[in-house]
Amino acid sequence: MEAFLFILFGAIAVGASIMVVTRKHPLASALHLILAMAAVAALFVLRDAHFLAAVQMIVYAGAVVVLFVFVIMLINVPEDRLPVERITLFRFAAVIAAGFLVVEGALVAGRFGMPGGHVAGGGTLEAVGRALFTDYLLAFEITSVLLLAAVIGAITLAKKKI
Amino acid sequence: MTIGPSAYLLLSAILFGVGVVGVVTRRNVLIILMSVEVMLNGVNVAFVAAGSYLGDAAGGVFAFMVITVAAAEAAVGLALLIALFRLKETVDITELSILKW
Amino acid sequence: MVTGALEYLWLVPAFPLLGVVLNGALALFAERPLLLSGAGAGGVAPYRRAVAVLAPAAVGASFAAALLCVASLAARAPDDRLFVRFLFPWIEAGSFKAPASLLLDPLSAVMILVVTGVGFLIHVYSVGYMSHERAFARYFTYLNLFTFSMLVLVLADNYLLMFVGWEGVGLCSYLLIGFWYDRRSAADAGKKAFVVNRVGDFGFLLAMFLAFWTFGSLTYTEVFARAGGMAASGTLTAGLATTITLLMFLGAVGKSAQIPLYVWLPDAMEGPTPVSALIHAATMVTAGVYMVARSGALFLLAPATMTTVAVVGAATAIFAATIGLCQTDIKRVLAYSTVSQLGYMFLACGVGAFTAGIFHLATHAFFKALLFLAAGSVIHALSGEQDLRKMGGLKGRVPVTFVTMAVAALAIAGIPGLSGFFSKDEILWKAFNAPAYGPVLWAVAAATAGITAFYMFRLVFLAFYGPSRMDPGVEKRVHESPWTMTLPLSALAVLSVAGGWVGIPAVLGDAVGVPNLLERWLSPPGAVGAEHHSAALELGLMALSIGIALGGIWLAHRLYRARPETPGAIAARWPALYDAVRNKYYVDELYDRALVRPAVRAAEWLWQMFDARLVDGIVNGAAVLVRAAGERVRRLQGGIVGGYAFSLLLGAVLIVGYIIYRSAG
Numbered sequence: 062m063e064a065f066l067f068i069l070f071g072a073i074a075v076g077a078s079i080m081v082v083t084r085k086h087p088l089a090s091a092l093h094l095i096l097a098m099a100a101v102a103a104l105f106v107l108r109d110a111h112f113l114a115a116v117q118m119i120v121y122a123g124a125v126v127v128l129f130v131f132v133i134m135l136i137n138v139p140e141d142r143l144p145v146e147r148i149t150l151f152r153f154a155a156v157i158a159a160g161f162l163v164v165e166g167a168l169v170a171g172r173f174g175m176p177g178g179h180v181a182g183g184g185t186l187e188a189v190g191r192a193l194f195t196d197y198l199l200a201f202e203i204t205s206v207l208l209l210a211a212v213i214g215a216i217t218l219a220k221k222k223i
Numbered sequence: 224m225t226i227g228p229s230a231y232l233l234l235s236a237i238l239f240g241v242g243v244v245g246v247v248t249r250r251n252v253l254i255i256l257m258s259v260e261v262m263l264n265g266v267n268v269a270f271v272a273a274g275s276y277l278g279d280a281a282g283g284v285f286a287f288m289v290i291t292v293a294a295a296e297a298a299v300g301l302a303l304l305i306a307l308f309r310l311k312e313t314v315d316i317t318e319l320s321i322l323k324w
Numbered sequence: 325m326v327t328g329a330l331e332y333l334w335l336v337p338a339f340p341l342l343g344v345v346l347n348g349a350l351a352l353f354a355e356r357p358l359l360l361s362g363a364g365a366g367g368v369a370p371y372r373r374a375v376a377v378l379a380p381a382a383v384g385a386s387f388a389a390a391l392l393c394v395a396s397l398a399a400r401a402p403d404d405r406l407f408v409r410f411l412f413p414w415i416e417a418g419s420f421k422a423p424a425s426l427l428l429d430p431l432s433a434v435m436i437l438v439v440t441g442v443g444f445l446i447h448v449y450s451v452g453y454m455s456h457e458r459a460f461a462r463y464f465t466y467l468n469l470f471t472f473s474m475l476v477l478v479l480a481d482n483y484l485l486m487f488v489g490w491e492g493v494g495l496c497s498y499l500l501i502g503f504w505y506d507r508r509s510a511a512d513a514g515k516k517a518f519v520v521n522r523v524g525d526f527g528f529l530l531a532m533f534l535a536f537w538t539f540g541s542l543t544y545t546e547v548f549a550r551a552g553g554m555a556a557s558g559t560l561t562a563g564l565a566t567t568i569t570l571l572m573f574l575g576a577v578g579k580s581a582q583i584p585l586y587v588w589l590p591d592a593m594e595g596p597t598p599v600s601a602l603i604h605a606a607t608m609v610t611a612g613v614y615m616v617a618r619s620g621a622l623f624l625l626a627p628a629t630m631t632t633v634a635v636v637g638a639a640t641a642i643f644a645a646t647i648g649l650c651q652t653d654i655k656r657v658l659a660y661s662t663v664s665q666l667g668y669m670f671l672a673c674g675v676g677a678f679t680a681g682i683f684h685l686a687t688h689a690f691f692k693a694l695l696f697l698a699a700g701s702v703i704h705a706l707s708g709e710q711d712l713r714k715m716g717g718l719k720g721r722v723p724v725t726f727v728t729m730a731v732a733a734l735a736i737a738g739i740p741g742l743s744g745f746f747s748k749d750e751i752l753w754k755a756f757n758a759p760a761y762g763p764v765l766w767a768v769a770a771a772t773a774g775i776t777a778f779y780m781f782r783l784v785f786l787a788f789y790g791p792s793r794m795d796p797g798v799e800k801r802v803h804e805s806p807w808t809m810t811l812p813l814s815a816l817a818v819l820s821v822a823g824g825w826v827g828i829p830a831v832l833g834d835a836v837g838v839p840n841l842l843e844r845w846l847s848p849p850g851a852v853g854a855e856h857h858s859a860a861l862e863l864g865l866m867a868l869s870i871g872i873a874l875g876g877i878w879l880a881h882r883l884y885r886a887r888p889e890t891p892g893a894i895a896a897r898w899p900a901l902y903d904a905v906r907n908k909y910y911v912d913e914l915y916d917r918a919l920v921r922p923a924v925r926a927a928e929w930l931w932q933m934f935d936a937r938l939v940d941g942i943v944n945g946a947a948v949l950v951r952a953a954g955e956r957v958r959r960l961q962g963g964i965v966g967g968y969a970f971s972l973l974l975g976a977v978l979i980v981g982y983i984i985y986r987s988a989g
């Protein structure tokens with residue numbers, strides 16, 4: 062059962078990601094991105110990381126992608142003024158190189174010496190919360206500074222008159 | 224057929240690779256930014272799977288951090304995009320080459 | 325009081341150095357602004373009075389200090405006359421030590437007396453001679469600096485410090501030859517002197533390196549002691565000793581203008597006449613003789629070198645004397661005479677008669693300085709005219725100059741009773757007794773003596789006798805020189821007459837009851853009178869040389885007084901010979917063809933091929949290469965973000981691939 066679900070959601074995630082990368086109109090990409098996020102969230106559930114699955118849906122699909130959609134609509138590039146993609150030698154080489162990277166990743170993954178069995182409690186809400194507020198407290202707090210900086214930066218950059 | 228950590232890591236690599244292709248090949252800045260999100264997703268899969276198989280909460284914590292960074296990155300990146308679009312009226316990254324000599 | 329004076333030996337060079345500082349300050353801050361502002365040569369500018377007092381006073385004080393020091397040295401026991409005064413450590417590196425120490429022994433005592441004594445007189449003379457000169461303070465700064473350097477040279481207790489003085493006097497020589505640097509020939513002559521001297525200095529430097537390598541020290545006492553020990557034990561081979569001494573002699577040849585490096589000295593006459601007297605006759609050019617005499621202990625270990633020194637000296641003596649026969653410039657006659665007399669001194673050193681060499685050095689300093697100063701007085705009287713053909717009949721017009729010059733000419737010619745006779749005859753006698761080629765050397769030296777007497781009296785007759793050949797404008801302004809010039813002339817004339825009596829040969833001295841003071845002073849007590857040959861032979865040779873000298877004077881009288889037309893007839897009879905002598909045997913032309921022009925051509929080749937093409941090519945090539953590479957590489961920085969991302973990707977692929985490869989292997 063787990064294998065089936067993994068293959069299903071994994072295929073959806075990969076397929077949706079490919080769609081994100083290949084769509085001409087950014088809006089289509091954004092919608093496929095939501096699908097990919099959802100599939101990945103499902104995979105998180107498979108690994109008992111319910112909290113992260115929720116965060117994934119809320120923050121990524123709910124906030125980040127919506128922000129993308131907002132911006133796409135805000136700048137609203139007409140269809141005929143979207144950049145035209147051409148297949149060039151350079152792009153072909155890039156795809157090949159990325160393929161090599163995937164193969165290398167697969168090689169690393171194939172030799173990964175992790176226990177195959179299921180150890181419970183890796184990504185649960187309690188475990189993540191406990192870790193966040195004990196061992197990683199400083200990092201957690203600094204994250205808030207990062208977000209604050211991002212907010213200020215975004216407002217400053219997007220203001221009409223700088 | 225059991226699903227081991229290798230399968231998750233393979234999936235992670237594939238997602239990452241797809242994102243890389245998007246970043247390197249596309250000209251539309253919006254899609255490049257989204258491809259970055261795809262790459263981050265791939266990394267998250269690896270983190271969560273590893274944390275889960277090792278029974279270590281650190282994987283989840285890192286995934287959480289990645290999501291936070293992704294949010295911040297998206298906010299700043301899109302703000303930059305808006306500022307650039309105001310200036311150049313384009314989302315084509317090949318036209319945003321004012322930094323070359 | 326007298327014995328304590330040695331502690332103040334450092335004052336001897338210190339006074340001229342003080343003069344350099346004071347006069348230099350005046351030259352820089354008082355004279356230079358005046359000259360730059362284009363103001364005329366105001367003979368009344370107060371700073372000139374200060375210089376006129378300061379510069380001679382500095383050397384005079386130095387002379388007084390030298391006298392006291394020598395007196396207190398003389399008060400010591402004969403075998404204790406060696407005083408070393410350590411001033412400060414100068415160079416110390418491992419076993420190499422070169423302290424700034426002063427050494428006073430009989431040899432350097434003679435030298436400092438000559439340098440400061442003659443130097444003082446010439447300074448006084450210069451005050452009068454240079455009274456119309458605009459750069460008055462600059463001149464005396466150089467002259468004081470020269471005196472200081474020369475004293476360092478003779479008072480040094482090691483070769484390296486001597487080399488400092490050696491180079492110092494070379495520098496001053498360069499500065500003073502080119503004193504009138506706005507005259508092209510003077511600037512060229514200065515350059516020539518400097519470059520030719522470099523050849524010799526190179527030899528001296530090599531000699532020092534080799535000496536240090538061999539003996540492990542450059543201090544005289546240590547070098548000579550170790551050389552003696554090593555020669556006795558056989559560790560110092562004759563070849564090594566010969567090499568060291570030959571290289572030293574090369575330095576002496578350069579500084580003392582011997583064949584083949586004598587060519588700079590005649591050109592050095594471009595400098596002011598007192599400079600020619602002080603530097604290029606009395607003191608600096610004798611530094612080579614001093615160096616050979618100082619290193620006598622080394623030279624005696626190398627018989628081959630001794631023979632070389634004697635042969636070079638004798639050859640130079642007769643070679644330069646013949647050139648002096650036909651020169652028409654009064655100073656050039658004296659210049660070639662100086663070269664010739666220096667050859668005499670080297671001949672003496674070469675036959676082992678260092679005492680005779682130093683004796684001749686001292687007497688020559690008196691009479692040659694006098695000759696130059698008298699010539700300067702003549703030139704002064706004739707408003708700068710130096711050509712003998714435009715003089716004549718000056719005898720009654722400048723009486724003091726005439727009398728002093730005649731005395732000097734008699735002295736150099738070797739008329740008995742005058743200083744030149746004793747020293748020259750001493751050399752002739754020692755040359756005759758030389759271990760190798762004795763009679764030949766004697767014959768050459770005696771012939772030179774005859775030629776010397778001839779050209780000296782040719783000069784006297786041409787300048788002072790006969791009808792006046794002066795330009796009318798010049799003739800009206802002929803005047804005897806002021807007392808600042810005639811007084812030194814008179815003093816030097818007295819020295820030229822009396823100076824020889826300190827070194828009277830034993831064969832004559834015994835008769836009149838005067839001992840050979842100089843020889844006793846310079847030589848260790850036991851060595852005096854060690855060799856005694858037939859007194860009859862010595863007296864016979866002496867009479868012969870007197871006869872040769874008188875013959876030279878008689879010939880000069882006959883050719884230039886009795887029958888003034890004969891010289892022209894002789895020249896017309898053998899035009900090739902006359903031209904060769906008149907043009908100094910074309911040596912300058914030969915050097916120009918053989919050395920100067922090839923060097924210039926090589927330099928030009930190096931400039932155009934090596935420097936302009938290779939060196940500049942490498943430099944420019946580096947720039948071109950970087951630029952071309954930049955042109956290529958800049959395409960990578962096209963501003964296309966995708967390109968940057970792609971290189972990032974490639975890098976990641978390669979690094980991960982490498983890690984996998986490593987962990988797999």
